[in-house]
Amino acid sequence: MSKSDIEIAREATMKPITEIGDKIGIPADQLMQYGPSKAKISYDFLQSIQDRPNGKLVLVTAISPTPAGEGKTTTTVGLGDGLNRIGKKAMICLREPSLGPCFGVKGGAAGGGYAQVVPMEDINLHFTGDFHAIGAAHNLLSALIDNHIYWGNDLGFDERRVTWRRVLDMNDRALRDIVSSLGGVANGFPRQTGFDITVASEVMAIFCLADGLKDLQERLGAIVVGYTREKKAIYARDLKAEGPMTVLLKDALMPNLVQTLENNPAFIHGGPFANIAHGCNTVSATKAGLKLADYTVTEAGFGADLGAEKFFDIKCRKAGISPDAVVIVATVRALKMHGGVAKDQLGEENVEAVKKGLENLGRHIRNVAKFGVPAVVAVNKFIKDTDAEHRAIQEYVAELGAEAVICEHWAKGSEGTEQLAQKVVALVEGGTADFRTLYDDDTGLLAKIETVAKEIYGADGIAADKKVRDQLAQWEADGFGKLPVCMAKTQYSFSTDPTLRGAPTGHTVPVREVRLSAGAGFIVAICGEIMTMPGLPRVPSANHIKLNEKGQIEGLF
The missing domain is CATH 3.30.1510.10 (Domain 2, N(10)-formyltetrahydrofolate synthetase)
Structure with missing residues (x-):
């Protein structure tokens, strides 16, 4: 029987956080330590590295999520470890988990298997109090x-x-x-x-x-x-x-430094959801990573239609940064679900369902290309995957001019991502990235929403009543017209219907409400029945979380 994520994390041999800081040139006296294994980076140190050149930025995104799981954070951690394994100075930048999913349905967000960040329990619970x-x-x-x-x-x-x-x-x-x-x-x-x-x-x-x-x-x-x-x-x-x-x-804004299971550096800082917010970790952590490492690997929430689009159109636009390569994570299991297979039948080989589900991956690949950034597909391998299913993915992706790499980081750590790391380095060193946003600042607010709906979601258009249109027009008159838009939409589909898997077309995106986030610098468009306060499922994850007789946490994943 394989070990659980928390069992693997508990057995980790963590190094003192000062040693992790030393690997990327952070002196011990510039770390605000929260115990032996986590720390914040001082403002003085962050200021002292501002004139250094930036390293390369790699974004990890994914296909539209399913209950079968994709493993985006796990792949981000595995890729960071893999890059270090092949001799690159690399670090990862992740979001902090929210207590909502930890006790709800999704669980934690510190990776999985042998591609985790630790201390896993701290990261998934109160962490440094941010x-x-x-x-x-x-x-x-x-x-x-x-x-x-x-x-x-x-x-x-x-x-x-x-x-x-x-x-x-x-x-x-x-x-x-x-x-x-x-x-x-x-x-x-x-x-x-x-x-x-x-x-x-x-x-x-x-x-x-x-x-x-x-x-x-x-x-x-x-x-x-x-x-x-x-x-x-x-x-x-x-x-x-x-x-x-x-x-x-004031203390929270300092980036949090932790480590992977292989004792490589990781910043975990900030954590907006990508379905109801912009889905990216902090600009301060990402910029610090770019100054401290040759390769910074970061992720954006949920599928590329949400997290990656907002990373490009909001975070990169606002922060003045640009990615050099993108990794799109997929699994055979998730592709079969997009191909119409029920969750309890995912263990059976079904090449035809994989091929049908590849429509979802294909649209994400084409969408990423619209931003001018080269992409590689990481197939997060599960034990019941078959060679025929993997071949179907690789052949399809090759037809789109990209490459799909089979990854085994969950089971093997960095050994399972060596090939992916080498492919990412080749993409970055190829210098083909010509980053661009999807729309210009001067495009009207309604037109920005329409552009995302048509170009990224494959919709025919949007439905917005007079109240919404008048509100957008008023904000333009008030001087907010140059702001980007943050689409609040279900993560499970390109449409606003969470049951519509694959790559639907011909649908309409209903814009139910718009909200001004003048301080953040974007307009939120709430599409369909999206909730900004989620509820718990019938059987929440909280039901299985407890302390054992040794005082250790059980049930957290």
Whole structure:
């Protein structure tokens, strides 16, 4: 019987975090240590490396996710280890896991098998407290808004137009829509509001896009929290909220350094979801990685239609960085699901289902090409895969002018990604990357949404009612027209129907609502029935998580 992820992680021989820092040239006195195996990088050190040249940037993305699993984070870790194995100075940059999926359905996000980052339990739970700080800063702003209204409302908030909700880093559907301030005069003025999950917070997005403390504070001040009866915007800076919010985030903004099972360096920092937010780790961690390593391997959430598109159109645009190569992760199991096979039949060879499911992979390959970046496919191998199924993938991908590499990092660590690492190096050194975004800043907001829907999702168009169109037009008039768009959409399909697998065409993307994230610097388009506060499944992962007799955590994965 194979060992579980947590059993493998528990047996890891971790080196002191000072040794990991030394591998990439970070002096011990520039590390803020959180115990022996995790640390934050000081601002002084980050400032001291700004003039160094950048290394190469590799993005790991995936096909549209299925319950069968794809292993994007596992592949990111495996590729980082593989690059180090073949003699390259490489590090990985990942997002921090949210407690919501850990106790919900997805589990943790620290890799798997012999391609993990450790300490796995810490990373998947409270880690260095960054998410708690982000939630506290967000909810401080909420408290300041209600307090301001209670004490006379000098800014003239229209209580029907307070747009700032509260957040919690947990899946809790009961909090999606609530009425607050009940109980009489002493408790304020009742109003309808709600909670989002912390990873959907604009503070999280700002945290991940900010380039230093000064930029962080300016962005926090630019958050639009509500409107007056004359529909004039009210900003967080009007409440003098940006100062104390920055104080709460000052330590959190320093990147977190940990290690892989093979004792290679990893930054894990920030963690917006890609279905309801922009899905990328922090700019500060990615930029630090580029200064410290020859190869920085990072990931973007969910499939390439969401995470990769937002990485390119939001993160790269805002941070002034560009990728040199892309790895698209797929599995035989997931392709068979896209080909119509039920989850309980995935262990049986079915080449025809793989071929049918390859439509999904094909669209992701073609979509990535639209951004001018060369791509390789990483087939994350499972034990029941067959050679015939692997050949079908490799032949199909070759027809599209790319290459599919079979990877065994889950079982073998870096030994299982040597070939992938060599292929990535060849792509990068080939120098064919000519990065471009999907749309220009000057394209209208509605046209930007339409462009993503048509070019990336394969839709015929979008459906947006007059209220949505008028709101976008008003934001353009208010000077927000140059902002990119962040599409909030189900991760399970190119369409907004999560049951529509493969590569559907002819569908329409309904834009139900749009939200202004002025501090983060993008417009959120909420498409279909997407929830910014998820619920727990009938049998949540939390039911299986406990401490054993030795005081060790069990059930976390």
